[in-house]
Amino acid sequence: MPTVSNEEAKADVPERSEAAAATGRLTRMLESDFLHAFLRSRVTVVAACGTLTLFLLAFLAPWIAPHDPFDLASISILDARVPPIWMEYSDPRFPLGTDDQGRDLLSGIFYGMRISLIVGFCSVAAAAVIGITLGLVAGYAGGRVDALIMRIADVQLTFPAILIALLIDGVANGIFGSLDRDVFAFYILIVALALSFWVQYARTVRGSTMVEKNKEYVQAARVIGLPPVIIMARHILPNVMGPVMVIATINLALAIVTEATLSFLGVGMPPTQPSLGTLIAIGNDFLYSGEWWIAIFPGLALALLVLNVNLLGDWLRDALNPKLR
């Protein structure tokens, strides 16, 4: 047996394991129960296809939408409130009708969904980063740090996320004033949502970290003198990410709904950059005068999006939960 110095061994190990893991992961995935279970559940396959389609429609909106709702030159107030194509007085240019400013509703929904999804993804990512970091630190450090972080989490958990987001939004309103608000709305919204949803990640990651940190590989890393930050980020983190992905999927649906709700209440995205919630809020004013499509179609799009993501998240949770197999 050749003798290797410590340095060589350290340099050697990651390379070998990465290469092995890459091929191993692929075959493992193809042969896994996971894929098998996925293909067997018809609802999930449909939900996955639906989610993919909606994501594509949203992110390709600038290329596939029939009109550009933000191009002021192409919209005309004369086209305002045209009903959908199967009703009287409709216009073949606008399959789902137009809103109060003559913007094509179908294109508006594509673009709105895009904004909803971007806000959703960004806020889930931000919440996950905050939550994972605090969870790792709490779980790894233990003691007072842990107690402090977890008490904050407990306090916050007593309040529904929507209230916290509303409050943060209100405070931001006070700080920025209403003029700057439209400019910052996007960022305020993401911060508000991230600060409302980080708790779940933190609690989960903390729990798994406390289990992982007593395992031998972590002790080994500690013995060779790696700093805690590296141990947390490179050794523990990959092993606690499983549940995080499930929470993230479920939270994506929740974040989209919360964003839509805030926008509907008039404290989210401004009408100049409408998300689905803003579109519904605009349409709500015309519900009583019979122009129902302005509110109902964006609402249905939102419901469809959330339903698909929810179905996917539900299945993911069950598939990754060994207790239910």
Add this chain to the structure above:
Amino acid sequence: MIGFATRRFVQAMIVMLVVALLSFTMFRFVGDPINQMVGIETSLEDREALRERLGLNDPIPLQFYHFISRAVRFDFGTSYQFRQPVSELFAKRIPATLELSFTSALFALIVGVPMGLFAGLNRDSSISKLFLSVSLIGISLPTFFIGILLIFLFSVTLQWLPSFGRGETVQIGSWWTTGFLTVSGLKALVLPSITLGLYQMTLIMRLIRAEMLEVIRTDYIKFARARGLPDRLVNFRHALKNTLVPVVTITGLQLGSIIAFATITETVFQWPGMGLMFLQAVQNVDIPIMSAYLMLTAFMFVGINFIVDILYFLIDPRLRVGRP
């Protein structure tokens, strides 16, 4: 039991203190309270005098102390937009919110529990599957969109039920107004409480179903059946009772979110409750109302959590032993 309750109580007090600190920070540092209270023509001297009189020049800890001692007496100052004491504004609107929340919680329980029981006992029947699919849609539809759909269907198209307001109300005592006693008041309650309660209903239903599925597999249920006890007795006395612990927790905790989501429902239906007022405060940066609402809801949440914890303890005897 006493020790447990005391510990929980101390925790609840700490939470309230933290919330009070937040609410105070908001009140004191988001925007200048003086600027919000006086007009543009007020002179600098007058502003300074007002600042002194309101104690805004005192040391911050002292101000915080004053804030808390006033908050305990429910004195949150004057609303920036209404120019009325915040406590009066809330007193006028609390009955509306509480009646709405109570009705929707009742709706959620009365519909959700039997549906969940049925779906749990008849796992493979097509009605159970229908319940489950419907509940998934109920969870996926945002509250405000459910409200819009209901308004569109029952108010705009069919014109059966009103779409906004509380209808006629009756005054009871010095400040409570109720919509329970008039026909128009009851009619006005229908759509908002369904909107508000639907999510809770689906949640309760799914929870009871899941718990029932787990419980009816246990040995003591098999044993009860083997003893020849009638189904009704086994299902209700043995099984349902053991599903109640999580249900009580979730229902209790959901009471809090009912109050929170009332904000949305009240906006959709222009229901004159405190949620609507809070939302208007958020839009107009009316900090006294916001901080009062924060304190008030925190108080309700903490109170509910405390009661749920105690109930937990009373329902589940296992918790009484072996807990440090």
